Amino acid sequence: MEHRQWDWDIGKKKIADFHQWRDLYKQVQEPVVSPDGETLAAVVEVEDMVFSVCENGKLWENTFDRIWYPRFGPNSRLAALVSTEAAWTVATADCPWEAVFDFVWDPRFSACGGHISAAAQNEGQYNAVTDGVAWNASYPSLSGLAMANDGTKTAAVVQTVPFNSGDIFQFQEGCYSAAVNGKPWEHNFLNLWELNFSPDGRSLAAEARTTLYDYTIVVDGMPWPASFESVWKPVFHPADGSVTAPVRKSGKWFLAKNGAIIWEKPFLQLWHHQYSRDGRCIAAIVAPAFGKWTVAVDSRPWSLHFSDLVTDLAISPDGNRVACVGCTDGRWAVAVDNRCWNDRFDMVWQPVFSPDSRHVAAKVEKQGRFFILVNGRPLKQTFSELWDPVFSPDSTRLMVRGIEDQNSGHYCRYVFQLSDLV
Amino acid sequence: MTKSLPTDLAVIPDKGVDGAAARLTPERVARVIQILLAEEGGARLKVYTETCVHCGLCSEACHFYLSNDKDPRFAPAAKVKQTLDPMIRKNGRVSVDFMKKACEIAFTECNLCRRCVMYCPFGIDISYLMLFVRRICHRLGMVPQYIQDTAHSHSATLNQMWVKEDEWIDTLQWQEDEARDEIPDLRIPLEKQGADVMYSVIGPEPKFRAQLIYQAAVIMHAAGVDWTMPATPGWDNSDMCMYTGDSEMMARLKKVHFETAMRLKTKRIVMGECGHAFRSVYDVGNRHLGWKMPPLPMVHAIEFYYELFRDGKLSLAKKYDVPLTLHDPCNVVRGRGLHEMARFVIHKTCTTFIEMHPNREHNYCCGAGGGVINCGPPYAKKRVEGNRVKADQLAAAKAKGARVIIAPCHNCHGGLEDIVKYYELDMEIKFLGDIIYECIEKGEVDS
Ligand code: SF4
Ligand code: SF4
Numbered sequence: 001m002e003h004r005q006w007d008w009d010i011g012k013k014k015i016a017d018f019h020q021w022r023d024l025y026k027q028v029q030e031p032v033v034s035p036d037g038e039t040l041a042a043v044v045e046v047e048d049m050v051f052s053v054c055e056n057g058k059l060w061e062n063t064f065d066r067i068w069y070p071r072f073g074p075n076s077r078l079a080a081l082v083s084t085e086a087a088w089t090v091a092t093a094d095c096p097w098e099a100v101f102d103f104v105w106d107p108r109f110s111a112c113g114g115h116i117s118a119a120a121q122n123e124g125q126y127n128a129v130t131d132g133v134a135w136n137a138s139y140p141s142l143s144g145l146a147m148a149n150d151g152t153k154t155a156a157v158v159q160t161v162p163f164n165s166g167d168i169f170q171f172q173e174g175c176y177s178a179a180v181n182g183k184p185w186e187h188n189f190l191n192l193w194e195l196n197f198s199p200d201g202r203s204l205a206a207e208a209r210t211t212l213y214d215y216t217i218v219v220d221g222m223p224w225p226a227s228f229e230s231v232w233k234p235v236f237h238p239a240d241g242s243v244t245a246p247v248r249k250s251g252k253w254f255l256a257k258n259g260a261i262i263w264e265k266p267f268l269q270l271w272h273h274q275y276s277r278d279g280r281c282i283a284a285i286v287a288p289a290f291g292k293w294t295v296a297v298d299s300r301p302w303s304l305h306f307s308d309l310v311t312d313l314a315i316s317p318d319g320n321r322v323a324c325v326g327c328t329d330g331r332w333a334v335a336v337d338n339r340c341w342n343d344r345f346d347m348v349w350q351p352v353f354s355p356d357s358r359h360v361a362a363k364v365e366k367q368g369r370f371f372i373l374v375n376g377r378p379l380k381q382t383f384s385e386l387w388d389p390v391f392s393p394d395s396t397r398l399m400v401r402g403i404e405d406q407n408s409g410h411y412c413r414y415v416f417q418l419s420d421l422v
Numbered sequence: 423m424t425k426s427l428p429t430d431l432a433v434i435p436d437k438g439v440d441g442a443a444a445r446l447t448p449e450r451v452a453r454v455i456q457i458l459l460a461e462e463g464g465a466r467l468k469v470y471t472e473t474c475v476h477c478g479l480c481s482e483a484c485h486f487y488l489s490n491d492k493d494p495r496f497a498p499a500a501k502v503k504q505t506l507d508p509m510i511r512k513n514g515r516v517s518v519d520f521m522k523k524a525c526e527i528a529f530t531e532c533n534l535c536r537r538c539v540m541y542c543p544f545g546i547d548i549s550y551l552m553l554f555v556r557r558i559c560h561r562l563g564m565v566p567q568y569i570q571d572t573a574h575s576h577s578a579t580l581n582q583m584w585v586k587e588d589e590w591i592d593t594l595q596w597q598e599d600e601a602r603d604e605i606p607d608l609r610i611p612l613e614k615q616g617a618d619v620m621y622s623v624i625g626p627e628p629k630f631r632a633q634l635i636y637q638a639a640v641i642m643h644a645a646g647v648d649w650t651m652p653a654t655p656g657w658d659n660s661d662m663c664m665y666t667g668d669s670e671m672m673a674r675l676k677k678v679h680f681e682t683a684m685r686l687k688t689k690r691i692v693m694g695e696c697g698h699a700f701r702s703v704y705d706v707g708n709r710h711l712g713w714k715m716p717p718l719p720m721v722h723a724i725e726f727y728y729e730l731f732r733d734g735k736l737s738l739a740k741k742y743d744v745p746l747t748l749h750d751p752c753n754v755v756r757g758r759g760l761h762e763m764a765r766f767v768i769h770k771t772c773t774t775f776i777e778m779h780p781n782r783e784h785n786y787c788c789g790a791g792g793g794v795i796n797c798g799p800p801y802a803k804k805r806v807e808g809n810r811v812k813a814d815q816l817a818a819a820k821a822k823g824a825r826v827i828i829a830p831c832h833n834c835h836g837g838l839e840d841i842v843k844y845y846e847l848d849m850e851i852k853f854l855g856d857i858i859y860e861c862i863e864k865g866e867v868d869s
Contacts, residue, residue, distance in 0.1 A: 103588040121588045168570045191577045230670045269712035291714030309717035
């Protein structure tokens with residue numbers, strides 16, 4: 001269901017009596033909530049070492065020896081990793097894949113939620129599996145699974161050349177590559193990390209180490225013409241196919257595009273850069289000096305800075321606004337457009353922009369209670385568990401999903417009129 | 423201190439060092455040293471190397487020097503004199519054979535324990551200078567084979583022991599199953615968002631000492647801690663790259679470690695009983711990335727156990743009654759001052775505590791730290807014989823009745839085990855967690 005078809009009627013819906021589950025089952029694990037807020041689910045132990053999933057109070061028919069990592073996909077379909085007698089698979093909405101594996105982990109959803117991939121191991125051989133179908137090829141090791149947005153491709157770092165334990169010089173020749181749908185790139189590398197597909201899924205970029213000291217970015221198997229002291233995760237431009245990545249040169253960090261430096265200003269650190277949707281603007285987390293953290297937009301750092309860290313960068317849909325989470329002396333805050341919201345918290349989650357880019361909301365925690373801030377002001381409800389706020393597609397409403405910390409301990413879904421809040 | 427040192431260039435054969443030497447030319451050696459001196463040999467290096475007056479006051483601090491019958495070659499300042507000094511003086515124009523010897527000295531004759539800093543009137547940190555030599559060795563590709571293999575594991579798997587992604591998760595689930603036989607409602611919560619604590623360990627725990635994860639889970643459970651462990655790379659806090667001179671890889675490891683906790687939104691990271699990893703997350707690795715301190719509070723197990731007892735979170739079913747002593751690990755005692763907290767925990771949990779001497783920040787290194795034990799079997803004998811003073815120190819504690827040594831650090835365990843065996847001391851070595859696990863009320867125990 002599209003976001004706009006979700007229930008955006010103003011009001012509060014009681015979805016599930018979560019606290020009651022604790023009386024019913026021997027063990028209730030951490031609950032998860034669907035993106036549309038309509039379902040609360042948790043792994044529960046129904047008998048000694050027999051597990052199922054409870055969705056809104058209703059148990060899956062299947063039970064397993066172990067279930068973990070239940071996660072809702074973007075289409076609000078629940079998937080979990082399940083095992084029976086040491087055979088593992090993925091179960092979606094109470095339906096396990098037919099194929100089973102010695103181990104399966106790191107599940108990924110396609111952007112629409114229609115496809116699920118995971119990393120899999122059988123008899124010490126590794127590959128990726130999508131919707132129950134594994135790659136044709138398998139490898140002695142696999143890490144860093146990545147999935148294209150449309151779910152048609154998966155990629156992972158795989159070992160392509162065998163080497164014996166302690167054979168350091170063979171390792172230094174390059175024994176790893178990236179396999180896309182099972183097929184490795186032509187070249188091998190010492191290391192590859194942070195595989196990242198282009199938005200259209202046609203290209204794959206990765207961080208690479210080509211000698212013990214030379215790092216570069218590799219796109220579809222081809223290294224950039226330049227190498228650096230280190231690099232961080234490459235990102236594709238949303239439209240033109242170019243690739244940018246933070247690169248380290250003479251001890252300082254710069255942003256480079258297709259191998260050439262484009263942010264001339266050096267930073268002590270620069271990472272997690274992001275494009276605006278139209279690709280016009282790039283924002284990144286930077287440290288202009290030691291112990292001084294902020295955000296740079298198109299290479300210009302904010303004057304505001306935090307001493308401990310900056311994380312969870314977010315760019316507004318129109319590309320004109322940037323938000324982040326920052327921490328100074330152990331006190332967490334939200335910052336938007338170079339200004340810090342007033343209050344400080346024990347923890348802050350990634351800020352969320354409204355689709356029209358005018359509003360920002362974030363989940364925060366203080367003294368064990370969770371609540372939502374909208375444009376810097378707290379909503380009055382507090383919760384014992386809370387999920388990220390969701391704006392309606394027309395930016396007039398805000399959905400809050402949380403387990404109430406008073407009275408009943410119900411999981412509820414609220415929809416607020418934004419104009420009443422701001 | 424003697425002014426001229428023997429110039430014996432004999433070295434212990436090592437595949438990593440010899441293999442690299444075969445490919446090196448003196449020109450490349452000179453070029454790499456010149457570049458590193460110019461680019462990374464900043465004020466600290468200059469001050470240390472130019473301030474040393476060769477007074478020799480640091481010599482008596484070093485267990486290598488003391489254990490090798492005060493052979494002047496093992497004096498801290500002499501290690502600089504045999505390695506960095508000629509490189510600086512000759513502007514890098516040293517032979518490949520010279521580099522092999524320098525490599526052996528920097529990697530296997532200094533535990534980077536920083537004991538000598540306390541004895542130097544100028545506070546010269548020899549370990550910093552030995553790390554600079556190692557940095558040069560790394561850039562020459564000349565690193566002892568065993569520790570280089572470990573560095574490769576760090577790069578390929580982001581952990582120290584070639585543990586694959588699935589093996590890590592499987593180990594945690596296996597330990598949870600084992601622990602549930604004892605405590606039916608125990609969990610090792612994986613990937614829990616927003617827990618108070620992310621618990622991180624070093625690579626050898628899932629590989630060789632999985633029972634330590636079990637014990638930690640029991641302690642967390644008994645204390646009612648809201649905790650989690652990650653199911654992704656980033657779970658390993660250890661860092662041999664810090665010791666091989668591969669600063670770039672060290673930075674990468676610390677980034678993934680801290681960002682794993684940030685992704686899980688935990689308020690702090692509690693780490694197991696490891697010393698070198700603490701140095702990496704609390705001092706060296708975090709700072710290389712630009713964080714002045716760890717970006718999230720980083721709590722060593724000693725401090726965590728101290729908090730749990732101080733706050734009455736754990737109660738005891740019994741006290742451990744075998745007489746014991748404590749080995750203060752360099753990286754968390756000289757590096758962080760956790761010695762009184764360790765004693766607080768011992769006094770809470772044990773009946774008979776016998777101090778070894780010297781102790782606290784003056785304790786002798788175990789001889790394994792600084793990556794020395796990780797250089798592997800070729801250097802094992804030299805390492806153990808280079809720490810005879812530790813054996814004497816332990817024997818003195820034993821003479822007073824100590825039968826057990828508590829060593830709240832993995833490297834110290836390895837080093838002390840070798841010493842106990844080689845010098846036939848017949849003492850048992852335990853982690854603080856072993857004692858706590860044995861003595862606490864564990865909650866609901868399955869009969
Ligand atoms: S082993 Fe310790 S005391 Fe000896 S030189 Fe190295 S840092 Fe100094
Ligand atoms: S005590 Fe300090 S000044 Fe004296 S020899 Fe040692 S390092 Fe040099």
